[in-house]
Amino acid sequence: MSPRRWHVTRTVLTAANGTTGAGLLLALATRTKIRRGRDGVLIAEGWKLPMPPASCFTVGSVIITRRSAEWLLAEERAALLAHESRHAGQYAVLGPLFWPAYWVACGWSYVATGSFGVRNYFERRAGLRDGGYPEDLPLRPWVERVFRRR
Numbered sequence: 001m002s003p004r005r006w007h008v009t010r011t012v013l014t015a016a017n018g019t020t021g022a023g024l025l026l027a028l029a030t031r032t033k034i035r036r037g038r039d040g041v042l043i044a045e046g047w048k049l050p051m052p053p054a055s056c057f058t059v060g061s062v063i064i065t066r067r068s069a070e071w072l073l074a075e076e077r078a079a080l081l082a083h084e085s086r087h088a089g090q091y092a093v094l095g096p097l098f099w100p101a102y103w104v105a106c107g108w109s110y111v112a113t114g115s116f117g118v119r120n121y122f123e124r125r126a127g128l129r130d131g132g133y134p135e136d137l138p139l140r141p142w143v144e145r146v147f148r149r150r
Protein backbone atom coordinates (compact mmCIF):
# COMPACT_ATOMS: atom_id res chain seq x y z
CA MET A 1 0.00 0.00 0.00
CA SER A 2 1.33 3.47 -0.84
CA PRO A 3 2.01 5.78 2.14
CA ARG A 4 -0.79 8.10 1.02
CA ARG A 5 -3.34 5.28 0.82
CA TRP A 6 -2.21 3.95 4.19
CA HIS A 7 -2.72 7.39 5.77
CA VAL A 8 -6.25 7.57 4.40
CA THR A 9 -6.99 3.98 5.46
CA ARG A 10 -5.62 4.66 8.94
CA THR A 11 -7.77 7.78 9.29
CA VAL A 12 -10.91 5.96 8.11
CA LEU A 13 -10.32 2.92 10.33
CA THR A 14 -9.60 4.90 13.50
CA ALA A 15 -12.75 6.96 12.81
CA ALA A 16 -14.84 3.83 12.22
CA ASN A 17 -13.55 1.89 15.23
CA GLY A 18 -14.27 4.78 17.61
CA THR A 19 -10.74 5.35 18.85
CA THR A 20 -10.41 8.78 17.19
CA GLY A 21 -13.78 9.70 18.72
CA ALA A 22 -12.42 8.70 22.13
CA GLY A 23 -9.32 10.85 21.52
CA LEU A 24 -11.46 13.84 20.52
CA LEU A 25 -13.70 13.42 23.59
CA LEU A 26 -10.65 13.26 25.81
CA ALA A 27 -9.25 16.39 24.15
CA LEU A 28 -12.56 18.24 24.58
CA ALA A 29 -13.02 17.11 28.18
CA THR A 30 -9.53 18.32 29.11
CA ARG A 31 -9.81 21.56 27.09
CA THR A 32 -6.83 20.89 24.91
CA LYS A 33 -6.96 22.63 21.54
CA ILE A 34 -7.42 20.43 18.49
CA ARG A 35 -5.29 21.34 15.49
CA ARG A 36 -4.60 19.78 12.15
CA GLY A 37 -1.51 17.60 12.10
CA ARG A 38 -0.06 15.84 9.11
CA ASP A 39 -1.05 12.76 7.11
CA GLY A 40 -4.52 12.65 8.64
CA VAL A 41 -3.55 12.82 12.30
CA LEU A 42 -4.90 15.55 14.56
CA ILE A 43 -2.89 17.20 17.31
CA ALA A 44 -4.48 18.20 20.62
CA GLU A 45 -2.13 20.72 22.20
CA GLY A 46 -1.72 21.94 25.74
CA TRP A 47 -2.40 18.77 27.78
CA LYS A 48 -2.06 19.75 31.45
CA LEU A 49 -2.78 16.67 33.55
CA PRO A 50 0.26 15.06 35.23
CA MET A 51 -0.41 11.63 33.67
CA PRO A 52 0.95 10.19 31.49
CA PRO A 53 4.43 11.62 32.09
CA ALA A 54 5.36 11.60 28.36
CA SER A 55 5.36 14.78 26.24
CA CYS A 56 2.92 13.10 23.81
CA PHE A 57 0.56 10.16 23.65
CA THR A 58 -1.87 9.00 21.03
CA VAL A 59 -5.53 8.00 21.12
CA GLY A 60 -6.87 6.87 17.73
CA SER A 61 -5.67 9.43 15.18
CA VAL A 62 -5.33 12.14 17.82
CA ILE A 63 -1.86 12.90 19.17
CA ILE A 64 -2.19 14.65 22.49
CA THR A 65 0.76 16.76 23.58
CA ARG A 66 1.75 18.99 26.47
CA ARG A 67 3.45 21.28 23.93
CA SER A 68 2.01 23.08 20.89
CA ALA A 69 1.13 21.64 17.49
CA GLU A 70 3.95 23.77 15.99
CA TRP A 71 6.41 22.14 18.39
CA LEU A 72 5.40 18.65 17.30
CA LEU A 73 5.25 19.56 13.60
CA ALA A 74 8.74 21.10 13.62
CA GLU A 75 11.33 19.33 11.48
CA GLU A 76 13.41 18.39 14.57
CA ARG A 77 10.44 16.40 15.91
CA ALA A 78 9.79 14.46 12.67
CA ALA A 79 10.90 11.19 14.30
CA LEU A 80 8.63 11.71 17.32
CA LEU A 81 5.68 12.61 15.08
CA ALA A 82 6.36 9.48 13.02
CA HIS A 83 6.49 7.40 16.22
CA GLU A 84 3.14 8.72 17.45
CA SER A 85 1.63 8.32 13.97
CA ARG A 86 2.66 4.64 14.03
CA HIS A 87 0.62 4.28 17.22
CA ALA A 88 -2.34 5.69 15.27
CA GLY A 89 -1.74 2.86 12.79
CA GLN A 90 -1.83 0.36 15.67
CA TYR A 91 -5.22 1.80 16.72
CA ALA A 92 -6.40 1.41 13.11
CA VAL A 93 -5.63 -2.32 13.26
CA LEU A 94 -6.69 -3.11 16.84
CA GLY A 95 -9.41 -0.56 17.57
CA PRO A 96 -10.35 -0.41 21.27
CA LEU A 97 -8.44 -3.66 21.85
CA PHE A 98 -5.34 -1.49 21.62
CA TRP A 99 -5.87 -0.33 25.21
CA PRO A 100 -5.80 -3.68 27.04
CA ALA A 101 -3.11 -5.00 24.69
CA TYR A 102 -0.97 -1.91 25.23
CA TRP A 103 -1.31 -2.07 29.02
CA VAL A 104 -0.35 -5.73 29.10
CA ALA A 105 2.69 -4.87 26.96
CA CYS A 106 3.57 -1.98 29.33
CA GLY A 107 3.22 -4.27 32.33
CA TRP A 108 5.45 -6.92 30.84
CA SER A 109 8.07 -4.36 29.83
CA TYR A 110 8.05 -2.83 33.30
CA VAL A 111 8.32 -6.16 35.07
CA ALA A 112 11.12 -7.31 32.78
CA THR A 113 13.23 -4.12 32.63
CA GLY A 114 11.81 -1.33 34.82
CA SER A 115 10.91 0.66 31.67
CA PHE A 116 7.38 0.84 30.23
CA GLY A 117 8.75 1.00 26.70
CA VAL A 118 11.83 -1.09 26.11
CA ARG A 119 10.17 -4.54 25.96
CA ASN A 120 6.75 -3.19 24.99
CA TYR A 121 5.77 -4.69 21.64
CA PHE A 122 3.85 -1.58 20.55
CA GLU A 123 6.65 0.83 21.46
CA ARG A 124 9.21 -1.36 19.73
CA ARG A 125 7.07 -1.47 16.58
CA ALA A 126 6.60 2.33 16.72
CA GLY A 127 10.37 2.78 17.09
CA LEU A 128 12.01 3.02 20.52
CA ARG A 129 14.56 5.62 19.52
CA ASP A 130 11.96 7.75 17.71
CA GLY A 131 9.79 7.67 20.84
CA GLY A 132 12.67 8.71 23.09
CA TYR A 133 13.07 5.32 24.77
CA PRO A 134 16.37 3.61 25.45
CA GLU A 135 16.97 1.03 22.72
CA ASP A 136 17.64 -1.76 25.13
CA LEU A 137 17.94 -2.46 28.83
CA PRO A 138 19.07 -5.63 30.58
CA LEU A 139 16.37 -7.92 31.90
CA ARG A 140 15.94 -7.84 35.64
CA PRO A 141 18.05 -10.63 37.18
CA TRP A 142 15.09 -12.77 38.30
CA VAL A 143 13.47 -12.53 34.84
CA GLU A 144 16.80 -13.53 33.30
CA ARG A 145 16.95 -16.55 35.65
CA VAL A 146 13.40 -17.66 34.82
CA PHE A 147 14.19 -17.63 31.10
CA ARG A 148 17.57 -19.29 31.46
CA ARG A 149 16.01 -22.20 33.35
CA ARG A 150 13.77 -23.07 30.37
Ligand SMILES: [Zn+2]
Pocket residue numbers: 083084087123126131
Ligand atom coordinates in the same frame (compact mmCIF):
# COMPACT_ATOMS: atom_id res chain seq x y z
ZN1 LIG B 1 5.12 5.40 21.82
